[in-house]
Amino acid sequence: MxxxxxxxxxIVKATTLKDIAEQTGYTVNTVSRALKNKSDISEAxxxxxxxxxxxxxYIGNTMASSLRSGMTRTIAVIVADVSNPHFSIAVKxxxxxxxxxxxxxxxxxxxxxxxxxEKAIISALSKNxxxxxxxxxxxxxxxxxFLQRTGTxxxxxxxxxxxDDVMDYVVSDDEKGGYLAAMHLLELGHxxxxxxxxxxxxxxxxxxxxxxxxxxxxxxxxxRNELIREIxxxxxxxxxxxxxxxxxxxxxxxxxxxxxxxxxEAIFTLNKHHIRVPENISVVGFDNIQSRMFIPFPLxxxxxxxxxxxxxxxxxxxxRIHKQNTELRYHEVVDTRLxxxxxxxxxxx
Amino acid sequence: MxxxxxxxxxIVKATTLKDIAEQTGYTVNTVSRALKNKSDISEAxxxxxxxxxxxxxYIGNTMASSLRSGMTRTIAVIVADVSNPHFSIAVKxxxxxxxxxxxxxxxxxxxxxxxxxEKAIISALSKNxxxxxxxxxxxxxxxxxFLQRTGTxxxxxxxxxxxDDVMDYVVSDDEKGGYLAAMHLLELGHxxxxxxxxxxxxxxxxxxxxxxxxxxxxxxxxxRNELIREIxxxxxxxxxxxxxxxxxxxxxxxxxxxxxxxxxEAIFTLNKHHIRVPENISVVGFDNIQSRMFIPFPLxxxxxxxxxxxxxxxxxxxxRIHKQNTELRYHEVVDTRLxxxxxxxxxxx
DNA sequence: CTGAAAGCGCTTACAG
DNA sequence: CTGAAAGCGCTTACAG
Numbered sequence: 001m002x003x004x005x006x007x008x009x010x011i012v013k014a015t016t017l018k019d020i021a022e023q024t025g026y027t028v029n030t031v032s033r034a035l036k037n038k039s040d041i042s043e044a045x046x047x048x049x050x051x052x053x054x055x056x057x058y059i060g061n062t063m064a065s066s067l068r069s070g071m072t073r074t075i076a077v078i079v080a081d082v083s084n085p086h087f088s089i090a091v092k093x094x095x096x097x098x099x100x101x102x103x104x105x106x107x108x109x110x111x112x113x114x115x116x117x118e119k120a121i122i123s124a125l126s127k128n129x130x131x132x133x134x135x136x137x138x139x140x141x142x143x144x145x146f147l148q149r150t151g152t153x154x155x156x157x158x159x160x161x162x163x164d165d166v167m168d169y170v171v172s173d174d175e176k177g178g179y180l181a182a183m184h185l186l187e188l189g190h191x192x193x194x195x196x197x198x199x200x201x202x203x204x205x206x207x208x209x210x211x212x213x214x215x216x217x218x219x220x221x222x223x224r225n226e227l228i229r230e231i232x233x234x235x236x237x238x239x240x241x242x243x244x245x246x247x248x249x250x251x252x253x254x255x256x257x258x259x260x261x262x263x264x265e266a267i268f269t270l271n272k273h274h275i276r277v278p279e280n281i282s283v284v285g286f287d288n289i290q291s292r293m294f295i296p297f298p299l300x301x302x303x304x305x306x307x308x309x310x311x312x313x314x315x316x317x318x319x320r321i322h323k324q325n326t327e328l329r330y331h332e333v334v335d336t337r338l339x340x341x342x343x344x345x346x347x348x349x
Numbered sequence: 350m351x352x353x354x355x356x357x358x359x360i361v362k363a364t365t366l367k368d369i370a371e372q373t374g375y376t377v378n379t380v381s382r383a384l385k386n387k388s389d390i391s392e393a394x395x396x397x398x399x400x401x402x403x404x405x406x407y408i409g410n411t412m413a414s415s416l417r418s419g420m421t422r423t424i425a426v427i428v429a430d431v432s433n434p435h436f437s438i439a440v441k442x443x444x445x446x447x448x449x450x451x452x453x454x455x456x457x458x459x460x461x462x463x464x465x466x467e468k469a470i471i472s473a474l475s476k477n478x479x480x481x482x483x484x485x486x487x488x489x490x491x492x493x494x495f496l497q498r499t500g501t502x503x504x505x506x507x508x509x510x511x512x513d514d515v516m517d518y519v520v521s522d523d524e525k526g527g528y529l530a531a532m533h534l535l536e537l538g539h540x541x542x543x544x545x546x547x548x549x550x551x552x553x554x555x556x557x558x559x560x561x562x563x564x565x566x567x568x569x570x571x572x573r574n575e576l577i578r579e580i581x582x583x584x585x586x587x588x589x590x591x592x593x594x595x596x597x598x599x600x601x602x603x604x605x606x607x608x609x610x611x612x613x614e615a616i617f618t619l620n621k622h623h624i625r626v627p628e629n630i631s632v633v634g635f636d637n638i639q640s641r642m643f644i645p646f647p648l649x650x651x652x653x654x655x656x657x658x659x660x661x662x663x664x665x666x667x668x669r670i671h672k673q674n675t676e677l678r679y680h681e682v683v684d685t686r687l688x689x690x691x692x693x694x695x696x697x698x
Numbered sequence: 699c700t701g702a703a704a705g706c707g708c709t710t711a712c713a714g
Numbered sequence: 715c716t717g718a719a720a721g722c723g724c725t726t727a728c729a730g
Contacts, residue, residue, distance in 0.1 A: 014474075014499070016707060016708085017707070017708065018707075018708095026716075026717090027716070027717055027718080028707085028708080028709095028717095029709085029710095029716075029717060029718080029719095030715085030716055030717070032707095032708070032709065033709090033716090036709090040715060040716085041715070041716085042715060042716090045715080045716085059471055059474050059475050060475050060707095060708085061475070061477060061706090061707055061708065062475045062476050062477070062708095063412050063415055063416055063421065063476070063477050063706090063707080063708085064416055064706070064707035064708040064709090064722090065707075065708050065709065066412055066708085066722090067412055067413055067416055067706090067707080067708070067709090067721090067722045067723065067724085068707085068708055068709040068710070068721070068722045069708085069709060069710085069722085070722080072412065074476070081441065082431065082437050082440050082441045082444070082456075083434065083437045083438045083440075083441040083641065084437075085432065085434060085437070088431050088432045088433075088434070088437035088440075089432045091431050091432075091437075091456065092430065092431045092432040092458060095431070095456055095457065095458055096458065099457075099468070099472075104455055104457070104472050104473075104476055105455065105456055105457075106453055106454065106455055106456070107431075107440065107444055107454055107455070107456040108444065108448075108453070108454075109441060109444055109445065109448075119448070122408055123448075123453050124453075125363075125408050126408050126409050126410070126411045127411050127412070127423070127453055128410060128411070128412050150363070235641065235642065235643065238643075239643070261642060261643070264642065264643050264644055264645050265642075265643035267643075267645035268643035268644070268645045269643070271645065277645075292432065292584065293584065293610060293613065293614075294584065294587075294588070294610070294613050294614035294616075294617035294618070295613055295617070295644065295646070296613050296616035296617045296620065296626075296646040297644070297645040297646050365723060365724085366723070366724065367723075367724095375700075375701090376700075376701055376702080377701095377723085377724080377725095378700075378701060378702080378703095378725085378726095379699090379700055379701070381723095381724070381725065382700085382725090385725090389699060389700085390699070390700085391699060391700090394699080394700085409723095409724085410722090410723055410724065411724095412722090412723080412724085413706090413722070413723035413724040413725090414723075414724050414725065415706090415724085416705090416706045416707065416708085416722090416723080416724070416725090417705070417706045417723085417724055417725040417726070418706085418724085418725060418726085419706080
């Protein structure tokens with residue numbers, strides 16, 4: 001331990017309704033009702049009590065009120081890894097929307113691991129959250145099925161599941177995104193397009209692949225499975241795979257990466273091998289992180305409107321929590337579009 | 350709203366201690382003690398009760414237990430903006446450490462705004478968090494002073510305050526970092542070093558400036574105030590400032606930016622004006638984000654060990670929560686070092 | 699080793 | 715318009 005200084009410890013007991021009641025002569029009940037602006041309290045009483053609360057620096061004990069009312073005004077967001085900008089932007093947007101509705105947000109990482117995801121869900125449930133926004137981790141939907149059995153409202157964000165017609169979800173139009181990315185490269189003359197995809201248990205991975213294949217077929221380019229790779233989205237996965245591919249001498253002139261971080265890693269790795277982007281290889285990413293940060297490398301990328309997607313997920317969760325339209329499921333597919341920058345160029349004839 | 354499907358709504362009431370008590374014939378008290386592995390429960394009873402709990406899928410109600418025990422096993426992390434990788438990495442590390450100690454983490458953004466910071470603190474307090482890790486927002490320490498008066502344990506992360514001898518903090522050695530960055534540029538022959546700094550109410554801003562000045566003085570280079578700029582750390586701030594500087598024709602050959610995001614934005618802006626890094630201008634950043642993400646632009650940057658810093662802050666918070674060493678304050682200054690990449694080069698003679 | 703009672707700080711439902 | 719009582723689901727402190 002570093003520098004350590006002596007202090008006087010502050011011991012402060014939080015003000016409760018009881019304190020306000022004692023100091024105003026009303027009962028705890030009346031104080032509670034006055035502070036919540038209930039209609040059947042006289043104006044004078046309300047003012048008096050609210051002033052006293054202000055004076056004492058009263059901060060309500062949400063825990064206690066939740067225990068009785070059944071609502072915690074708390075939600076949990078469960079993502080693979082907040083340190084991935086794609087998720088941190090979503091978390092920011094959700095926290096921001098939640099705050100405006102007076103909800104507080106738990107953040108939990110699942111690291112694409114089924115066990116950690118289950119723990120995260122249980123952790124959220126034991127905190128009695130009113131609802132959960134979750135990007136289901138790769139590897140299957142057992143945890144989500146469990147979550148559904150508990151009856152706690154939740155919304156899937158960014159990925160859907162096989163049986164998702166009984167759940168709410170907000171996803172991007174990943175098939176269109178995959179199509180746009182591949183078509184862009186095809187139109188530039190590329191034929192050997194390496195797809196650095198994520199695990200096929202992730203719906204967006206499957207759908208982007210469908211889009212890729214669709215574009216290839218439309219242009220009459222045969223689909224070669226050795227060009228389609230499933231890679232860990234964890235940092236370092238692309239580097240290892242790409243090294244192997246280059247050693248195997250598999251020819252390719254363009255890369256379509258599952259997300260921008262993987263695209264960056266691909267470019268980084270290529271550069272290490274003195275291969276230049278876009279001079280030697282064209283690269284397309286997904287997520288358009290560049291719209292939020294001025295990354296100095298101008299990456300062509302599929303934009304999936306994280307702000308809109310996140311806010312939509314929160315809105316739906318609110319509806320679900322407040323039991324509106326309980327017979328309906330909300331299935332939102334947010335449009336994607338291609339943002340062309342300087343990481344892609346035409347293949348020389 | 351998009352596609353909407355009818356469903357059967359699941360209504361599930363959570364299992365409580367009472368349910369387990371009824372089904373085993375013991376009282377709620379005994380059930381509680383058995384599940385918490387208290388010593389004065391017979392082995393047979395413990396096993397029976399734990400099996401029944403497992404069978405019923407019992408998930409404890411933390412809220413209820415907190416109300417009685419006074420501990421929520423919940424912490425809050427308050428940062429300027431989780432979508433900034435510097436903070437999202439810290440949040441990830443803290444959440445990860447917290448989970449291992451069975452703590453759950455609230456995330457709150459202050460956006461460098463005093464009012465939002467106050468609301469975030471109140472929100473955390475009303476959730477009865479056991480402790481708070483906070484990166485104090487720019488503009489003064491009134492909110493932290495308020496937080497201290499409440500008696501809730503907290504640790505400052507990344508920034509300290511004037512009166513911080515009465516608080517715990519973990520910061521980087523910012524002065525050393527500023528010194529290393531400036532000295533590196535000076536050794537490369539640069540003299541007109543533009544410092545794109547953050548607001549002076551941020552301690553790390555003041556300390557990095559002190560390091561910058563120290564290096565300049567050591568090399569006998571006069572300090573010119575027009576080269577030292579205070580800029581909003583919000584995305585877009587650098588671009589505007591830099592445009593203005595270029596229009597004013599103020600000459601500079603190198604930039605030292607308060608953080609990597611600002612450095613990236615500077616490079617992005619320079620490139621837009623057809624100025625190349627490092628050919629025309631050298632750039633040094635701070636935070637070394639590149640160690641966590643394969644950003645394809647190799648930025649020279651000051652590394653400040655976010656993993657170590659975050660974990661340290663959590664450890665100290667734990668000590669504070671558990672009232673260890675209450676007479677001492679923990680003041681940690683984590684070492685910084687320069688990581689030289691390709692964004693800096695010697696000034697031509 | 700187990701139980702009966704009280705209480706954490708609120709809100710709810712009802713009485714007057 | 716205000717109050718007295720009960721209760722949310724646990725844990726604590728004590729009794730036996």
